[in-house]
Amino acid sequence: MIMNTRKLMMVFAVVAALVFLSGQVMAEPTTIHWWHAMKGARGKVVDTMIKAFNDSQSEYVVVGTYKGNYDETVNAGVAAYRAKKQPHILQSFEVGTQTMMLSGAVYPVYQLMKDEGYNIDWKGYLQPVLSYYMDADGNLMSMPFNSSTPVMYYNVDLFKKAGIPMLDKEKPVTWDEMGEITAKLVKSGVQGGLTFGWQSWTQVENYSAMHNIPFASKANGYEGLDCELLINNETVVKHIAMLKDWMKDNRFFYGGQKFQGPSAEFVAQNAGVYIDSVSQIAKMQATVKDFQWDVAPMPVEAWMKDPQNSIIGGASLWVFKGHNKKDYKGVAAFLKHLATPEMQVYWHKETGYFPITLAAYEALKKEGYYKEFPYQEVGIKQLTRRDPTKVSRGLRLGYFIQIRNIINEELELVWNGTKTAQQAMDDAVKRGNQQLREFEKTYK
Amino acid sequence: MGNEIMIKRSVFTSRTLPYLLILPQVVVTLTFFYWPALQGLMQSVMRSNPFGGRSRFIWFDNFIQLFTDPLYLKSIMTTFFFSACVAAVSITLGLFIATMANRALKAKAVIRTMLIWPYAVAPAISGILWLFLLHPSYGVVSYAIKRWLGLDWNPVLDGGDALFMVTMASAWKEISYNFVFFVAGMQAIPMSLIEAAAIDGASPFRRFWTITLPLLSPTLFFVTVMNIIYSFFDTFGVIHTMTQGGPGGATNILVYKVYQDGFIGLNLGASSSQSVVLMTIIIVITVLQFKYVEKKVQYTG
Numbered sequence: 001m002i003m004n005t006r007k008l009m010m011v012f013a014v015v016a017a018l019v020f021l022s023g024q025v026m027a028e029p030t031t032i033h034w035w036h037a038m039k040g041a042r043g044k045v046v047d048t049m050i051k052a053f054n055d056s057q058s059e060y061v062v063v064g065t066y067k068g069n070y071d072e073t074v075n076a077g078v079a080a081y082r083a084k085k086q087p088h089i090l091q092s093f094e095v096g097t098q099t100m101m102l103s104g105a106v107y108p109v110y111q112l113m114k115d116e117g118y119n120i121d122w123k124g125y126l127q128p129v130l131s132y133y134m135d136a137d138g139n140l141m142s143m144p145f146n147s148s149t150p151v152m153y154y155n156v157d158l159f160k161k162a163g164i165p166m167l168d169k170e171k172p173v174t175w176d177e178m179g180e181i182t183a184k185l186v187k188s189g190v191q192g193g194l195t196f197g198w199q200s201w202t203q204v205e206n207y208s209a210m211h212n213i214p215f216a217s218k219a220n221g222y223e224g225l226d227c228e229l230l231i232n233n234e235t236v237v238k239h240i241a242m243l244k245d246w247m248k249d250n251r252f253f254y255g256g257q258k259f260q261g262p263s264a265e266f267v268a269q270n271a272g273v274y275i276d277s278v279s280q281i282a283k284m285q286a287t288v289k290d291f292q293w294d295v296a297p298m299p300v301e302a303w304m305k306d307p308q309n310s311i312i313g314g315a316s317l318w319v320f321k322g323h324n325k326k327d328y329k330g331v332a333a334f335l336k337h338l339a340t341p342e343m344q345v346y347w348h349k350e351t352g353y354f355p356i357t358l359a360a361y362e363a364l365k366k367e368g369y370y371k372e373f374p375y376q377e378v379g380i381k382q383l384t385r386r387d388p389t390k391v392s393r394g395l396r397l398g399y400f401i402q403i404r405n406i407i408n409e410e411l412e413l414v415w416n417g418t419k420t421a422q423q424a425m426d427d428a429v430k431r432g433n434q435q436l437r438e439f440e441k442t443y444k
Numbered sequence: 445m446g447n448e449i450m451i452k453r454s455v456f457t458s459r460t461l462p463y464l465l466i467l468p469q470v471v472v473t474l475t476f477f478y479w480p481a482l483q484g485l486m487q488s489v490m491r492s493n494p495f496g497g498r499s500r501f502i503w504f505d506n507f508i509q510l511f512t513d514p515l516y517l518k519s520i521m522t523t524f525f526f527s528a529c530v531a532a533v534s535i536t537l538g539l540f541i542a543t544m545a546n547r548a549l550k551a552k553a554v555i556r557t558m559l560i561w562p563y564a565v566a567p568a569i570s571g572i573l574w575l576f577l578l579h580p581s582y583g584v585v586s587y588a589i590k591r592w593l594g595l596d597w598n599p600v601l602d603g604g605d606a607l608f609m610v611t612m613a614s615a616w617k618e619i620s621y622n623f624v625f626f627v628a629g630m631q632a633i634p635m636s637l638i639e640a641a642a643i644d645g646a647s648p649f650r651r652f653w654t655i656t657l658p659l660l661s662p663t664l665f666f667v668t669v670m671n672i673i674y675s676f677f678d679t680f681g682v683i684h685t686m687t688q689g690g691p692g693g694a695t696n697i698l699v700y701k702v703y704q705d706g707f708i709g710l711n712l713g714a715s716s717s718q719s720v721v722l723m724t725i726i727i728v729i730t731v732l733q734f735k736y737v738e739k740k741v742q743y744t745g
Contacts, residue, residue, distance in 0.1 A: 071708045074710070075710075078494050081495050081496070082495065096710075103494070104493065104497050105495040105497075254600065254601055255600065256581075257688065257690060261579070261600060264581040264582050268581065268582075270581070399711060401708055402705065402709045402711070405709075408690070410692075412601065412690055412691040412692040413691075413692040415691075416601045416602060416603070416692065418692060438711070438714070442491050442492070442493060
C-alpha cells in the first residue's frame with residue numbers, strides 16, 4: 001500500500017512536471033487575434049495569407065476569426081473592447097472610419113509602425129487608398145486592407161446588337177454620351193439601359209469626388225466635426241434629376257440599394273450597363289456564362305476635362321489599444337507581411353480588391369497580368385488617374401452609416417416620384433446635418 | 445370517480461425552501477430581462493461613445509429628439525398600420541381555415557398537423573421564401589403578376605407594394621398559430637347549439653356569425669394581442685431580409701429602426717430611447733390584455 005501511494009505520487013509529480021514544461025514550450029509564440037468579415041472564397045484567401053505569416057517565423061501565431069458581416073464584426077469589436085477582451089486587429093468598413101478614429105480605443109497604425117522601428121515610406125502606397133484612412137495631418141490611422149472603387153460593367157453582346165462601339169478602358173465617356181448609349185440600348189429592345197448598386201456611394205460620393213465637388217464642408221469632414229453636408233449643390237441635384245428623367249423611357253431603372261438586385265438585372269440582361277464595385281468582377285466571372293461583358297471607367301460630365309480620382313470603398317485594419325509591447329511587435333510584423341508585394345499580388349488576383357502598394361502594382365504589370373485581364377486594371381487606373389485633392393481623398397463623417405441610409409431613402413423617394421431631386425437632396429442635407437450635430441455633441 | 449381523485453396539498457415546512465426553489469427562475473429573469481432593460485433605460489438618457497469611456501447624462505434629450513422627428517412619428521404610424529394589417533390578414537385566414545378544417549373530414553388529424561407547419565418557419569426564412577416569389581428581378585410570382593396581370597409590381601421602388609409584401613410574409617406564418625387556437629376554441633363550442641340552429645333553418649353563415657364567432661371572442665381577442673406583439677418584434681427578420689426598411693422608409697417599423705440606429709449605426713442613446721418607447725407601447729398593450737381579456741380566455745376545450 002505504501003509503495004503504491006508512493007508510486008502514484010511519483011507518477012503525479014512526473015505528469016505535473018510534463019504539463020508544466022510543455023505549457024512553457026507551448027506558450028512560447030505570442031498569439032495575435034484578428035477579427036475579420038471575410039467569408040467564403042475571400043475568407044480562404046485570408047487564411048492562406050495568415051498561414052504564410054505563421055509559417056515564415058516562430059515567434060507569433062496569428063489567429064483569424066470570421067465574425068460575420070461588417071456590422072457584426074464592428075459590433076463584436078465594440079462589445080469585446082468594453083469587456084476588455086478586444087482582439088489585436090479588427091477589420092472595419094470605410095463608413096465607420098470616423099467612429100473608429102474617435103473611439104479612443106485604437107492605436108494608430110503610423111504610430112505603431114514607428115514605435116516598432118519600421119521606417120515605412122508611405123509614398124510607396126496607392127495614395128487614394130491611404131488618404132481615406134489618414135487624419136487631417138496625413139497620418140495613417142488604420143491599415144487599408146480590402147479596397148475597391150466603382151466602375152461600369154457593360155454587356156458587349158447587347159452593345160454590338162445596338163451598334164454601339166466598345167468603350168475605352170481609360171478615358172471615361174461623358175454622361176451625355178451615356179444618355180445616347182442607353183437610348184440606343186433601349187431602342188434595340190433591351191428592357192433597360194443603366195442600373196447601379198450602392199447608389200449613395202456610386203452616384204453621390206464618387207460622383208462628387210470625380211468632379212472635385214465637396215461632399216461636406218471642412219474638407220469633407222477631415223478638418224472638423226462641425227462640418228455640414230453640401231450634397232444639395234446644383235451639380236449633384238442636376239445629375240439626380242437627369243437620372244430621374246431617364247427613368248421615363250427606361251434608360252435608367254432602379255434595382256435596389258445594395259448590389260443583389262442591380263447585379264441580378266445585369267446578369268439577366270435586363271440592363272445593358274451596370275455601375276458597381278470592382279469587387280463584383282469575381283462574381284461576374286463566376287456567374288455570367290451566356291454573354292460577353294467588359295469594364296469601363298465611370299462616366300463623367302463633359303465639362304470635367306481632367307476628372308479626379310474616384311474614391312474607395314471596403315475596409316481597413318484597426319489595431320486596438322490595451323495589449324502588451326510584445327504583442328504589438330507581432331502586430332506590426334504581421335501588417336508589414338500583409339503589405340509585401342507577394343501577398344498583395346495574391347490578394348488582388350484572388351479577390352479583385354486593389355493592391356495597396358505601388359510595388360505590388362508594378363509587379364502585376366511586369367508579369368503581364370493586366371495584358372491577360374485588362375478589365376482588372378480599369379478600376380485601379382481610375383483610382384490613380386490624378387493625385388487626390390482635399391475633396392477627392394475621401395469622406396470623414398460621423399454617423400456616416402446613418403447618413404448613407406438617409407441618402408438612400410431620399411433617393412428612393414426621387415425614383416418613385418414622391419420628391420423632386422432638389423427637395424430630396426435638401427432633405428438629405430437637413431437630416432444628415434442633424435446626425436452630424438448629434439455625433440459632434442457626443443465627441444466634443 | 446372524478447370526485448374521488450385526491451388533490452394532494454403540499455405544505456412547505458421550511459420557510460426558506462420555496463424561495464430557494466424559485467431562485468433559479470428569479471436569477472434568470474433578473475440577469476436576462478431586468479438587467480438589460482435597466483441598462484437600456486440608463487443608456488436612453490445618455491449620450492455615449494459606443495466603446496465606453498465617454499458618457500454624459502443629458503436628461504430627456506434623446507426622447508425630445510425622437511418625438512420632434514417627423515420621420516419617427518411616421519415610423520410609429522407605419523408600425524401600427526403594418527401591425528393591424530398583419531393581425532387582420534392572419535386572423536381572417538386563420539379563422540377561415542379553422543372553420544373549414546373543423547368540418548368532419550377524412551384525415552382530419554393529418555390536415556391539421558400540416559396546416560401548423562408554417563409556424564415552425566423562422567421569420568427570416570419566411571422573408572427569403574417570399575422574396576423568391578415576389579422580388580421584381582427574380583421573383584417567380586412577380587413575373588406572373590407583371591406578365592399575366594399586367595400590373596406594375598415593384599416593391600423595390602413602391603412603398604405600398606413593399607408594405608404589402610412584408611405584410612404577406614409576416615402574416616403567412618402567423619396564420620398557423622391562429623389556426624391552432626381557433627380550432628381549439630371551436631371544439632369547445634357545444635355541437636348541440638349549432639345543431640339546434642341548423643334544425644331551426646339557420647344557414648351555415650348565420651350559424652357561424654351568431655353562434656361560433658361570439659363564442660370564439662375570447663380566443664379572438666387573445667390571438668389579436670399575440671399577433672400585434674408578434675408583428676411589433678418578431679417581424680424583424682422579415683423586414684431585414686426583404687426590404688431593410690425601404691423603399692424610402694416605407695417599411696421602417698420601430699423595431700427595425702432600433703436595430704439600424706443602435707446595432708449598425710452605433711448610436712446607443714438614440715436606439716435605447718427608441719427601445720424604451722417600444723417597451724412602453726408593449727407594456728401598455730399587455731396591461732390592457734390582462735385587465736380586459738385574460739379572464740375571459742379559455743385555454744382548454
